[in-house]
Structures are given as structure tokens and as C-alpha cells.
Amino acid sequence: ALPILLHAYIYRRRAPDSFPTFLLVGPSGAGKTSLLTLLSHGAPSATHTSSTPTAASLTLPITTTPASSRYRSNNDPSADRARKFRLLDTPGHGKLRHYALSSLTKTSPGGALKGIIFVLDAAALGEDAGAAETGEYLHDVLLLLQKRHTGNKTSKGPAAIPVLVAANKMDLFTALPQSLVKLRLEKAVEEVRKTRGRALKDSGIELSAGDGEEEEREGLADGYEGTFGFKMLEDSDIEVKVAGGSVKGDKGEGADVQEWWGWVAEQL
Ligand code: GDP
Numbered sequence: 001a002l003p004i005l006l007h008a009y010i011y012r013r014r015a016p017d018s019f020p021t022f023l024l025v026g027p028s029g030a031g032k033t034s035l036l037t038l039l040s041h042g043a044p045s046a047t048h049t050s051s052t053p054t055a056a057s058l059t060l061p062i063t064t065t066p067a068s069s070r071y072r073s074n075n076d077p078s079a080d081r082a083r084k085f086r087l088l089d090t091p092g093h094g095k096l097r098h099y100a101l102s103s104l105t106k107t108s109p110g111g112a113l114k115g116i117i118f119v120l121d122a123a124a125l126g127e128d129a130g131a132a133e134t135g136e137y138l139h140d141v142l143l144l145l146q147k148r149h150t151g152n153k154t155s156k157g158p159a160a161i162p163v164l165v166a167a168n169k170m171d172l173f174t175a176l177p178q179s180l181v182k183l184r185l186e187k188a189v190e191e192v193r194k195t196r197g198r199a200l201k202d203s204g205i206e207l208s209a210g211d212g213e214e215e216e217r218e219g220l221a222d223g224y225e226g227t228f229g230f231k232m233l234e235d236s237d238i239e240v241k242v243a244g245g246s247v248k249g250d251k252g253e254g255a256d257v258q259e260w261w262g263w264v265a266e267q268l
Contacts, residue, residue: 019085020086024036025118026166030120032119034248035117057084058084058085060268068082083268134188138189145233146220162267164243168246186228189228243259
């Protein structure tokens with residue numbers, strides 16, 4: 001999958017006028033494929049496990065105005081173009097996804113990649129195991145972005161890549177209420193932070209690390225006291241927004257993805 005992603009990336013660099021891209025990530029079963037399908041075909045379809053990245057070219061609904069078009073007339077032909085973007089689904093197991101994500105965030109100057117959409121299952125988040133898995137995944141994504149920021153010591157760092165945490169499956173009555181999603185996530189990320197920090201100490205890496213291993217030892221929101229909060233990442237230029245929604249209703253009700261669209265529009 002990686003060569004294809006890289007190819008997509010290189011291709012994008014050669015075509016400066018191609019559409020802004022958002023990367024879809026998140027634990028398996030969260031609803032990424034369903035979201036992609038919904039947005040590209042108008043209705044979610046039964047998903048199958050594939051191993052090639054899927055990209056969909058999408059257009060924001062007329063009712064959502066991209067930030068760059070706020071002062072543009074609706075009749076302006078460029079307004080239509082400004083509504084277009086690409087959503088890239090990186091398939092495969094967790095590890096592969098991390099790998100793909102890491103290659104993108106490391107090399108991307110930020111121009112092409114406009115944001116990361118982290119999809120999670122709000123019902124799974126209500127259970128300890130689900131919360132742990134989601135927290136670990138989100139932690140790793142955020143740490144990658146933080147390292148990308150740290151690694152760039154130039155005066156003008158790489159363009160920030162904002163993160164939308166799309167809490168999906170809000171239609172299920174087992175879903176964690178919207179008001180608790182952010183708190184629960186921060187707690188889950190905190191758990192990972194603690195475990196990783198302890199593991200590093202126990203391994204003695206701190207004492208023996210030489211040059212080059214510096215980066216490996218960087219922990220998420222290092223240097224901050226207290227429980228982890230997304231706010232701690234603002235110094236690293238990482239903006240996290242949590243918004244609930246559902247790709248499909250449990251009882252055949254329509255999708256509720258308005259807030260996610262709104263976030264995408266803000267980045268365009
Ligand atoms: P992926 O592994 O992240 O690509 O997840 P999928 O898109 O394959 O979705 C996993 C399962 O969750 C599928 O059975 C979907 O039908 C279901 N699903 C996705 N979105 C929703 C939603 O908003 N509500 C409910 N109730 N189920 C959903």
C-alpha cells in the first residue's frame with residue numbers, strides 16, 4: 001500500500017492545482033470506509049476489507065461554504081472549485097496505517113495534506129477495551145504530528161495539520177454521550193502516555209541513548225504536568241476538534257455528518 005500512497009503523494013506534488021487532501025485514520029470498524037462511501041456515492045454501503053488505498057474526490061454541499069470562499073459570490077466559478085477536496089483512506093491493519101501516516105506527515109510540506117480525520121466508534125469508546133485501542137491509535141497519530149513539529153526547527157515550520165476526531169455511530173444508544181467523548185479520549189491518551197513513559201524508564205534507554213535516538217524518546221506533551229488534555233498540544237501547533245455524528249442511522253435514519261463537513265470547510 002505504501003508505494004501507492006507515495007506515488008499519490010509525489011503525483012500530487014507535481015500537480016500543484018490538484019485538490020486539498022484529507023487523510024482518514026482510526027481503528028478498524030470505526031466507520032472510515034462507510035464514510036468514504038457515503039461521501040462519494042451519497043449512501044453508505046456494506047464494506048469489505050481491501051488492501052489498496054482508496055481516494056475519493058468530493059465536493060462540499062452547496063450549503064457549506066469553504067473558508068477560502070467566504071467573500072466569494074456563489075456565481076463565481078472558482079467557488080465551485082474551492083469546494084472540492086480529496087479523502088484518502090489508508091487501509092490495512094493498525095501498523096500499516098501508522099506507517100502510511102508517518103510517511104505522509106514526515107515528507108509533506110503541509111500544502112497538500114490539509115488535515116487528518118480520525119474516525120472512532122463512540123460505542124466502542126464506552127468500553128474499556130475499545131477506549132484503550134482508540135486511545136493508543138490517537139496517541140500515536142498525535143505523537144507523529146508532534147514529532148513532525150519538533151523535527152522542524154526552521155523559523156517557519158511545516159504548515160500545521162489539524163485533526164478532526166469524528167466520533168461516529170452516535171445513533172447507537174450504547175454510544176458515549178457527546179459531552180463525554182473528549183474527556184474519555186483524553187483519559188485514554190493519558191493512559192498510553194503513562195505506560196510508554198514508564199516502559200522507557202524501565203528499559204534504561206534514557207541513560208544509554210546517543211545521538212539520533214533523541215527523536216525516539218520524545219513523548220507526547222512532554223514537560224506538561226497533570227493529566228493530558230488536547231490543549232497541551234497547541235504549542236506544537238496541533239489543533240484537535242472533537243465532533244460527534246453518524247455515517248448511518250441504526251434504524252435507517254439518515255446520516256448526520258454536518259459538523260464534520262463544517263470542519264472540512266474551515267480547512268479549505
Ligand atoms: P472501517 O473499518 O473503519 O472502515 O469501518 P467500516 O466503514 O467498515 O464500518 C464498520 C461497521 O460499522 C460496518 O458494519 C458499518 O455498517 C458500521 N457503521 C459505520 N458507521 C456507522 C454509524 O454511523 N452507525 C452505526 N450504527 N453503524 C455504523
